[in-house]
Amino acid sequence: MMSYTHDNFPEKVAQMPASPREKLNLLGLDRAGLEAFFSDLGERPYRARQILQWVHQRGVTSYEPMTDLARKLRQRLAEITMIQPPTVLKEQVSADGTVKWLLAVAGGNAVETVFIPEPRRGTLCISSQVGCMLNCTFCSTATQGFNRNLTCAEIIGQVWLATQALASGRFGDRRITNVVLMGMGEPLLNLNNVAPALALLRDDLAYGLAAKRVTVSTAGVVPGIDQLRECEEIALAVSLHAPNDELRSRLVPLNRKYPLAELMAACRRFVDHDRRLRSITFEYTMIDGVNDDPRLARDLLKLLSGLPCKLNLIPFNPFPGTPFRTSPMERILAFQEVTRSAGLITTIRKTRGEDIDAACGQLVGKLMSPSQRRLMVQQQLARQAVAV
Ligand code: SF4
CATH class of the missing domain: 1.10.150.530 (DNA polymerase; domain 1)
Structure with missing residues (x-):
């Protein structure tokens, strides 16, 4: 293309x-x-x-x-x-209402998009790359390696498709109120295509979402965070997962290139750019016996001190072949108690769509090898050509 x-x-x-x-x-x-x-x-x-x-x-x-x-x-x-949106290869609907689409994109590839309904909002989680090169050790997408960047049409096409699917009424009275770039890939390594997609998400003549309703999530690409300051006004989430370099480098290998001191400095620059509007969400995947010790929660408080932010604890979502296990809920609650009692807003993400493998990268990775994926995409495109 x-x-x-x-x-x-x-x-x-x-x-x-x-x-x-x-x-x-x-x-x-x-x-x-x-x-x-x-x-x-x-x-x-x-x-x-x-x-x-x-x-x-x-x-x-x-x-x-x-x-x-x-x-x-x-x-x-x-x-x-x-005007060509991606093609739906598979649609799954969870018992809790979460919808997951496996989408064909050019080159025999597939990516995932997930819609998560909640009582007063509907969040669409979209992908920015086919696979990912950052190799976080707790991530299902990482096991598939990196294939390529998505184009802007393929990124915004996920929002277009979900908007049309929801408008059909097949999923009840639902609409997209929030978009998060937390699906497959690292969005700040594809900023050329992500930036115009963000502009479309914010544009009143396209999706018209408020700044706080569009979130870019990064594993910590420092130059990308600096560039993002100059893009559309949007919210930033940083996948932290550990409060010290030794542990973080094990979980997020990118930390060796951009260690915590540099990452935190970039986060402060991002917030300082417009203090009235900006606060950062730090994501922290809770992995049993690895990063869930309450002492690490205290280290985290020191690391985040003075930064307008909130903390989101995410129970680890296991996938085939992973050596990690989810932290027991009492341990997650104990961790939350440490940070919350010190005044840091700390939420625990509800696990959604477990019955449809809704965690990032699980559907592509679990259902298909790369050759199966290519075959499925080719078959779908051939069916479309016949229909035309
Ligand atoms: S967690 Fe995100 S950045 Fe890390 S490998 Fe997975 S998709 Fe890439």
Whole structure:
């Protein structure tokens, strides 16, 4: 698929090849990208606003219904562009209402997207890469290795698909109120594609989510945290998992490159950029006998001292082949008691979708080897071609 973002245009749109394989996917252009695209076409910038609403708010994937665009423009757009969301390979619905989609993306790959309904909100967890290269030792996705970055169209396409699926009413009266980039991959290692996706999530003409309802989660890519300060106003979550370098380097090997002192300094810079709005959520996976000692909770308090933040304790979600076990709940509660009684807001994440392997990376990893995955994607795409 052609990579075409607002800072990477071909010289002239008119020279773009019309082969379907190389059509530009407008799903992946944010407002700035669309405005530049239409400017290259000799069209007025307001066309960008029209396309954003048609595609992201009305869920349209062909140009025919866009009757506020001239017929000639619609024909031209159909020749050189497409609106192509990812294809659903599998959909699973948990007894607790959690929905998980396995999606085919270009190159015979698959990624996961999970919708988690709660009484007053609906959170969509999306992926930013196929696999992940960071190799955290407690993570199912890490066992699959890294394949490639997702394009912006593939990232925002997950939100598009879930929005359409929920609008169908098949899952009751549900909608997306929050989006978290906590699925497969490290979003800050794919910021070129993640940044326009964040812009679309925040844009009132696309998904219109408030800053605090869009969260980027990182394992601690320090330069990425600094770059993120200059992007859209969004919330930041940092996967911490340990309060000292020795233990953290064992759990999150990236810590050897960006140790805690550097990571915490980047977190302070992020918060200082706009103290009125910003606080950071630190994620801490609770692994039995590894990082759940209450003494580590006290070390954590020292590490986070003075930083506007909250702590989210996540019971480890086991997967086949892992040597780790989930901390018993009484140990999680004891850890929480230490941090909470010192004034740090500390939540315990509820485990959701256990019956459908909803933990990040589990479905892809458990159901399929890479060759099975490729075969399943090819079959699905062949079925689509027949249907067309
Ligand atoms: S926890 Fe996140 S950053 Fe670490 S390997 Fe898994 S997907 Fe990658």
